[in-house]
Amino acid sequence: MIQFLQNKMEQMLEATKDKPLMHTLVDGFGSILFAPKHVTSGDGTHIKDGMDLKRTMIFVVIAMSFCLLFGMYNIGYQHYHAFGMENQVGFFTKFMFGFFQMLPMIIVANLVGLAIEFYFAAKKGHSIEEGFLVSGQLIPLIMPPDLPLWMVALATAFAVIIAKEAFGGTGMNFLNIALTARVFVFFAYPTDISGDIVWVTYDYNILHQLFGMDLVAAGTATVDGWTGATPLALAAKQGWAEVVSKYSISDMFFGWIPGSIGETNKVAVLIGAAFLLFTGIASWRIMLSMLIGALVTGLLFNLAASSFEGLSPFLAVPFYYHLIIGSFLFAMAFMATDPVTASQTMTGKLIYGFLIGVVGMIVRVMNPAYPEGWMLAILFMNVFAPLIDHYVLSANIKRRLARSAKAAA
Amino acid sequence: MSQVAEAAVQTKEPLFSPKNRRLLTDPLDDNNPITIQVLGICSALAVTAQVKPSLVMALCVVFVCSVSNLLISLLRKGIPSRIRMIVQLVVIATMVTLVDQVLKAFVYDLSKELSVYIGLIITNCIIMGRLEAFAMGNKPWPAFLDGIGNGLGYGAILILVAVFREVFGAGTFLGYQVIPQFIYDLGYVNNGVMVTPAAAMFLIGIFIWIQRARKPQLVDIS
Numbered sequence: 105m106i107q108f109l110q111n112k113m114e115q116m117l118e119a120t121k122d123k124p125l126m127h128t129l130v131d132g133f134g135s136i137l138f139a140p141k142h143v144t145s146g147d148g149t150h151i152k153d154g155m156d157l158k159r160t161m162i163f164v165v166i167a168m169s170f171c172l173l174f175g176m177y178n179i180g181y182q183h184y185h186a187f188g189m190e191n192q193v194g195f196f197t198k199f200m201f202g203f204f205q206m207l208p209m210i211i212v213a214n215l216v217g218l219a220i221e222f223y224f225a226a227k228k229g230h231s232i233e234e235g236f237l238v239s240g241q242l243i244p245l246i247m248p249p250d251l252p253l254w255m256v257a258l259a260t261a262f263a264v265i266i267a268k269e270a271f272g273g274t275g276m277n278f279l280n281i282a283l284t285a286r287v288f289v290f291f292a293y294p295t296d297i298s299g300d301i302v303w304v305t306y307d308y309n310i311l312h313q314l315f316g317m318d319l320v321a322a323g324t325a326t327v328d329g330w331t332g333a334t335p336l337a338l339a340a341k342q343g344w345a346e347v348v349s350k351y352s353i354s355d356m357f358f359g360w361i362p363g364s365i366g367e368t369n370k371v372a373v374l375i376g377a378a379f380l381l382f383t384g385i386a387s388w389r390i391m392l393s394m395l396i397g398a399l400v401t402g403l404l405f406n407l408a409a410s411s412f413e414g415l416s417p418f419l420a421v422p423f424y425y426h427l428i429i430g431s432f433l434f435a436m437a438f439m440a441t442d443p444v445t446a447s448q449t450m451t452g453k454l455i456y457g458f459l460i461g462v463v464g465m466i467v468r469v470m471n472p473a474y475p476e477g478w479m480l481a482i483l484f485m486n487v488f489a490p491l492i493d494h495y496v497l498s499a500n501i502k503r504r505l506a507r508s509a510k511a512a513a
Numbered sequence: 514m515s516q517v518a519e520a521a522v523q524t525k526e527p528l529f530s531p532k533n534r535r536l537l538t539d540p541l542d543d544n545n546p547i548t549i550q551v552l553g554i555c556s557a558l559a560v561t562a563q564v565k566p567s568l569v570m571a572l573c574v575v576f577v578c579s580v581s582n583l584l585i586s587l588l589r590k591g592i593p594s595r596i597r598m599i600v601q602l603v604v605i606a607t608m609v610t611l612v613d614q615v616l617k618a619f620v621y622d623l624s625k626e627l628s629v630y631i632g633l634i635i636t637n638c639i640i641m642g643r644l645e646a647f648a649m650g651n652k653p654w655p656a657f658l659d660g661i662g663n664g665l666g667y668g669a670i671l672i673l674v675a676v677f678r679e680v681f682g683a684g685t686f687l688g689y690q691v692i693p694q695f696i697y698d699l700g701y702v703n704n705g706v707m708v709t710p711a712a713a714m715f716l717i718g719i720f721i722w723i724q725r726a727r728k729p730q731l732v733d734i735s
Binding site: 252255296 | 700701702704705706709711718722
């Protein structure tokens with residue numbers, strides 16, 4: 105049966121040779137559904153591992169799926185928590201609520217992104233690349249759960265066209281696609297992505313009716329003392345003591361907090377990060393140096409905070425707790441390590457990661473207008489990555505020239 | 514001898530010969546000052562948040578560019594080449610001051626809105642560039658046409674950018690609401706990026722992309 109379908113597919117490929125759009129479509133779906141016959145073989149002088157783009161991308165998707173699953177559950181949990189009903193409904197109901205909240209977002213992001221991808225692939229006459237599979241999953245993961253779908257669509261279109269296709273498609277993008285989509289929403293529709301109320305879905309929508317909550321009117325029935333503020337927002341405004349009074353350390357680590365969909369559970373992120381490191385897709389150099397950069401900057405802020413008492417309570421937040429509030433770990437595992445936009449040289453990766461850590465902490469702590477710094481820091485360093493590579497390369501050339509001159513003399 | 518002179522008179526071009534017409538139409542598309550010569554970007558980013566100031570800005574640049582082209586072309590034989598830049602700047606500055614004073618006298622609100630950017634027409638590279646590249650070596654009439662053409666080419670892009678930015682950034686066109694209220698009620702929100710100058714850069718980039726995709730011979734021309 106599969107053999108038959110595959111043969112059918114090849115016939116269609118032949119038949120659509122002169123219709124670029126159809127050809128791309130058939131080719132793309134064929135290679136997603138059935139493994140293509142021409143696989144990169146493992147032998148050859150320069151080939152260490154016959155790993156193609158498809159496997160790389162699928163591995164990243166697998167690594168993120170833990171975050172996705174927990175994110176779905178957490179949407180439901182936070183939703184019922186806001187109404188003081190978290191003990192009345194079961195695990196499955198919460199998960200399904202989050203699932204139905206999230207599904208349209210994933211569908212929209214993938215539909216829009218893939219449609220643009222298919223269009224440009226047909227236009228340029230090359231086959232579809234799998235690059236968007238990762239972006240299509242990352243984009244919903246880094247958005248607030250309540251974001252209107254048309255904004256998701258617009259942001260995805262903007263990111264794919266401006267950051268990717270304008271520069272030549274998969275592998276040519278100089279900015280991280282998912283972050284470009286988020287930064288677009290961040291600057292275009294700031295009220296929908298920042299503030300205290302966007303991180304938990306409690307607006308009255310069709311899901312409320314489906315889940316038998318039509319008696320609870322929008323926004324009015326939240327329990328006393330409930331706030332949708334993320335730990336990060338609390339820390340920025342009132343300092344660490346206020347955060348700990350609302351959320352426990354283990355809550356923050358295991359993700360029972362409001363936030364972007366993918367980043368709340370640090371365990372899921374760490375599992376994904378370990379998987380990426382184990383399979384060799386993500387660079388440990390970037391992760392490690394970014395960690396060090398953030399910790400060092402946080403430590404400096406802690407030291408400075410004692411001499412600027414009362415100036416900024418955020419300065420005094422213990423530096424190691426910066427790792428579990430906000431999206432630091434998620435950015436480190438899935439965003440900074442994007443192999444296309446990061447530096448390519450080994451030394452360059454260390455510098456790149458370290459500077460992301462430093463810049464991200466500066467934006468997060470020093471700038472009250474931007475609650476979270478990693479998005480801007482990573483995009484900023486994306487732009488600088490080629491420059492870093494250039495100087496690392498020219499330093500290496502200079503060193504070797506000096507060495508050979510010495511050897512000749 | 515007289516025959517030669519007569520021949521010279523006969524080959525004198527009509528005012529709107531094809532060659533002169535090209536001076537007007539070329540800058541609108543194939544030799545656009547913004548998308549091809551990549552000049553005058555700063556003001557294109559700065560004043561295009563709304564259509565009205567861009568319209569005024571475009572008119573001002575058409576005026577300054579054409580008149581200073583005409584004047585420099587008239588003076589071109591008498592300008593010592595060592596101080597030509599200073600002379601060009603004096604002419605442009607005079608024209609800009611003239612425009613500024615006229616705006617202040619008749620449309621004070623707009624002149625306040627455009628504020629420093631009218632004064633900065635002096636530094637608009639398009640005008641200086643046209644004086645150096647064209648007016649210094651051509652007769653007054655073609656130079657005048659060239660000034661108008663380039664001013665219009667600049668203005669066309671300015672207004673195009675401004676239309677996109679005003680409609681999507683503020684939901685208005687020339688100050689009148691064009692996006693109906695019920696769309697807002699459905700959850701539509703004005704796009705905050707369009708209000709910032711960065712949007713003008715994206716838009717101009719997209720225009721350049723479209724233009725060169727349509728005419729591949731323009732790629733790598735500048």
